[in-house]
Amino acid sequence: MSRKETDSIGAIDVPEDAYWGAQTQRSLINFAIGQERMPIAVVHALATIKKAAARVNNRNGSLPQDVARLIEQAADEVIGGQLDEQFPLVVWQTGSGTQTNMNVNEVIAGRANELATGARGGKSPVHPNDHVNRSQSSNDCFPTAMHIATASAVYNQLLPAIAELSGGLAEQAARHGNVIKTGRTHMMDATPITFGQELSAFVAQLDYAERAIRSALPAVCELAQGGTAVGxxxxxxxxxxxxxxxxxAALTGMPLISAPNKFAALAGHEPLTIMSGALKTLAATLMKIANDLRLLGSGPRAGFAEVRLPANEPGSSIMPGKVNPTQCEALSMLACQVMGNDTTITFAASQGHLQLNVFKPVIINSLLQSIRLLADGCSNFQAHCIAGLEPDAAKMSEHLERGLMLVTALNPHIGYDKAAEIAKQAYQQGTTLREAALQLGYVTEEEFSEWVRPESMLGNGHTH
Structure with missing residues (x-):
């Protein structure tokens, strides 16, 4: 069953149970590309814009009270997720997001008209363009929705998730601050550190990434709304x-303000490109954390085996008892996706022509996916990896005892060349540093014991 809806091109059949109108239906026909629907967060942000516009237009006398009230009521249903199935359009549509803006206009008008008359759809008493879209253009609504959806996802999802992971790592760093182990540079043995120091680097790296994300937020909170068609x-x-x-700002609880230059707000997407760069920084940090823990947990007998990662599930369909670092692998993969999304966003943002960038849907789809992946990844990694990991202190001690770079402690006493000779002989003969040093006669037993003490090679405040 269907009904007739019209737009400037003419009449078209629309499913009877749909709230949308002719422009949405044409988009469904003309852009049957892929399965990636416009993110629902963008739809909800657009509905919030329609609600805010109805209030402002009513206050300034350009929209009757009864129409404004109907728009608000229908918009609230969209914002609340009650009508999510009414937004079927894909990302791959007009580059301004016009079809999605009209999808929202039509659904709000269609639902408002049903509330007023009992008949779904149509253009009376609430018109999708004249009333729901009043004082607006797709060209300022869609970028405004992009910014609102991005800021909301960062504030409400990503930043809390980063705090979870950072807090979990900090707790582990404090707990294991006195477990001394071999440091490694160039993937080779180096001088000692503590496991707490090793984990503290992850906390600091996450802090850098978080600060980059926070510093990008003020520009994202600047809105294009009010620029209408060309600024x-x-x-x-x-x-x-x-x-x-x-x-x-009042509706969302976020520090949203009007963008100082509406021409730039329509024609470019520097704030979202900067945010994407900050997300890429976080992805790089998460890749580092995942790879380090993957290496430290390798084994259990033929690898480093210095960290025991939680055994969450069987690791092989053929090798009984095998457990793999699956959380590290998942975190690494999503980091790759975020880096790829940043490339997409960078290229799309560079392609603005004259007064309008028409790559908006792919930018916001990529950005919101990155935020979602990073937020979920941080929370999941904390819950299923960091919270349950444990250092193997015995294995760390074994590696430390056999490590050759403890010889660095002898440099101030016997010089670099003699210390290097000790390390070389110990390596070639498979002996300990102590044995090699005594064989060469460069130090006494007492001197070696006094000078080569791992706990004295950790720097000040070594537990953190």
Whole structure:
């Protein structure tokens, strides 16, 4: 069963149970590309814009109270997720996101009309363009929704997840601050560190990434709304940009403001590109953490075997008892995806032409996927890896005792060349440093014991 809906091109059949109208239906036909639907967070952000615009337009006298009330009621249902199935459009559509903006306009109008008359869809008493889209353009609505969706995902999902992982690593670093082990540079044995020091580096790296993300947020909180078609604000009343930004800030609880230059806000996407770069920084940090723990947990008998990673599931369909570092692998893979998304975003953001960048859907789809993956990845890695990992202190001690770079402690006493000779002989003969040093006669037993003490080679404040 279907009903007729119309737009400037003419009439078209729309499913009877759909709230959307003609423009949404044409998009479904004309852009049957892939399966990636427009992120629902963008839809919810657009509905929030429609709600805010209805309030502002009502206050300035350009929208009747009863129409504004109907728009708000329908918008609240969209924001609350009650109508999610009414937004079927894919990412691969017009580069301005116009079809998705109209999908939201039509659904809100269609639902508002049902509330008013009992008949779903149509354009009366609430018109999707004249009323729901009043004082707006897809060209300022969609980038505003991109920024709102991004800021919301970062504030509500990503930053708390980073804090979870960072806190878990800090707790482990404090717990194991006195477990001394061999440090490694160039993948080769180096001077001693503690396991706590090793983990503290991860905490600091996450802190750098978090600060980069936070520093990118103020620009993301600047909104294009009010620029309308090309940035001039045509068909929006004076003061509309500032008024709707204030309304959106109140509705979302985020520090949203009107962008100082609407031309740039429509034509470019520097704030989201910068945010993507910060997300890539976090991805690089997570890759480092995953790879280090993968190496430290390798074994259990033919690898480093210095860290016991949680055994969450069987690791092989053929090798009984095998357990793999699957959490490290998942974290590594999502980091790769985020780095790829950053490349997509960078290229898409560079392709703005004249007054409008028309790569908006792919930018926001990639960005929101990155945020979601990073947030889920941090939380999952903390819960299923970091919380349950344990150092193998005995294995660390064994590696430390057999390590050759403890010889560095002899440099101030016998010089670099003699110390290097001791290390070389110990390696060639398979003996300990102590044995080689005594054989060469460069130190006494007492001197070696006094000078080569791993606990004295850790620097000040070594537990953190």
């Amino acid at each position: 001039t604000g045509l068909n929006a009343p004076a003061g509309f940009a500032e008024a709707i930004a204030g309304e959106l």
